[in-house]
Amino acid sequence: MSKLQRDAAAFKSVLHRQDYSSWHSQPPPLDGSKPSTPAAAAASPSDTAESSSPKKNKRPKTNVVYSQPADTGTGMNVNTQLVYAVNHLKSTHNPMRLQDIAILTETPIDTDPVLREKFKAHDRIHYDPKTDLYSYKHEFNFRNxxxxxxxxxxxxxxxxxxxxxxxxxxxxxxxxxxxxxxxxxxxxxxxxxxxxxxxxxxxxxxKPTDEAGGKPVEKEFNDLWHSLKVPNDVDLLKQLASEGLQVTAAESIVPKAPTGKKKGKRGGAPRQRQVRITNTHLKGEIDLSRDYVIPGK
Structure with a gap:
């Protein structure tokens, strides 16, 4: 036996004694067949299925608005269910039966008498007793x-x-x-x-016609109009003064009327109030319209 044959036999014996139970030393075969080692044969079928099928990573939702509460349905409150029913009938322009509204909105509007009466009494709901149909009263009625x-x-x-x-x-x-x-x-x-x-x-x-006029303004004039800036009040007064103009009477400040009355003018002095004399028995002796000062006080 040559040296090359001895080395090959020794290498095969080392491989035979090697432990392939670890997945690091024994990767899954490329052809999809089951491994022939005892450790792989002892593995359960569920473990084999999990190892053979790669896990799919779920992509996070990007359209979730965390500042808004989650829509949990029509709820249990009568007013909440009424809003759902009215909004659904508002979105459709055709009359509907009460049973169809209950099915589509998932509300007990056909079995709950309180909810049904509130729905009938709504100012935007029209009920036709002949056809037993409900319709929404829109503000306008046109279809073309x-x-x-x-x-x-x-x-x-x-x-x-x-x-x-x-x-x-x-x-x-x-x-x-x-x-x-x-x-x-x-x-x-x-x-x-x-x-x-x-x-x-x-x-x-x-109408924008050649006879009646009304043509649209050119873009150049629109840009010039929107580029104009109105100055503030202080700069506006300065520019008017530099051009020799004055503020109109409507914008001028109205001077306040003087509070005090000037002397010498007619009606300027206050009118003295007449004193009524009640002690008539002192008439002729003491002038009751005058103020007297008692000496020593």
């Missing part, structure tokens, strides 16, 4: 863009605009219809400064 424009025109003629939020509650597609009307030049819209959301809508009485 033409009816929406008519409502905006009616409100603008009264001297005001309409809140886009209130219009959206009556018709979900109201914001999209308002944006279309704005592009057509039918309405004027005010938006929030922060995110540019629709806020108020007004009817545009002057």
């Amino acid at each position: 863009k033409a009816a929406l424009l008519t409502e905006i025109q009616r409100q603008t003629r009264k001297g005001g605009g309409l809140s886009v939020r209130a219009l959206k509650e009556s018709w979900k597609e109201a914001p999209q219809a308002i944006e279309e009307l704005e592009k057509e030049g039918e309405v004027l819209v005010t938006r929030t400064t922060k995110d540019g959301q629709l806020r108020m809508v007004f009817w545009n009485e002057i």
Whole structure:
């Protein structure tokens, strides 16, 4: 036997005596077959399944708002259940049965007489006894863009605009219809400064046409207008004085009237109060309208 064969036999004997019970010295086989060592054979099937299947790390929720209380459902309070039922009927524009409202909102509105009476007596709930259906009374009643424009025109003629939020509650597609009307030049819209959301809508009485005028102002003039800054009161008075101008009478301070009356003018001296003499038996001897000083006091 050559030296190479003796070294190979010695290496095999060392490997045979090696303990593979530790997972550091015996990694799992690549082909997925079970290990042939006694320690691996003695392991339970559950341990083998846990070692073969890697654990999945759950990703933490990123949309949790910890400052807001968790929504625990409709609750047990009658008023809380009433709010859930009214809000659900408000979100739907179709009449509903009481049993359907109870199922969708998970409230005992069909079995609890107190809750049912409160629901019927709500000022925004309309009950039709003929059909036994409930519906929500929205502030506006329109379902298309033409009816929406008519409502905006009616409100603008009264001297005001309409809140886009209130219009959206009556018709979900109201914001999209308002944006279309704005592009057509039918309405004027005010938006929030922060995110540019629709806020108020007004009817545009002057249409942007060549005959009637009413064209939109160019961006250059808009930028110039918004770049102007109104000075404070002190600087404004200085600039008016430098231009030879004065403050208008409405803005000027009204001088206060003098409290004391000057002598020599008519009506300036206070009128003396007449003293009523009651001791008539002393009349002719002592002048009761005068003040007397007793000597020694």
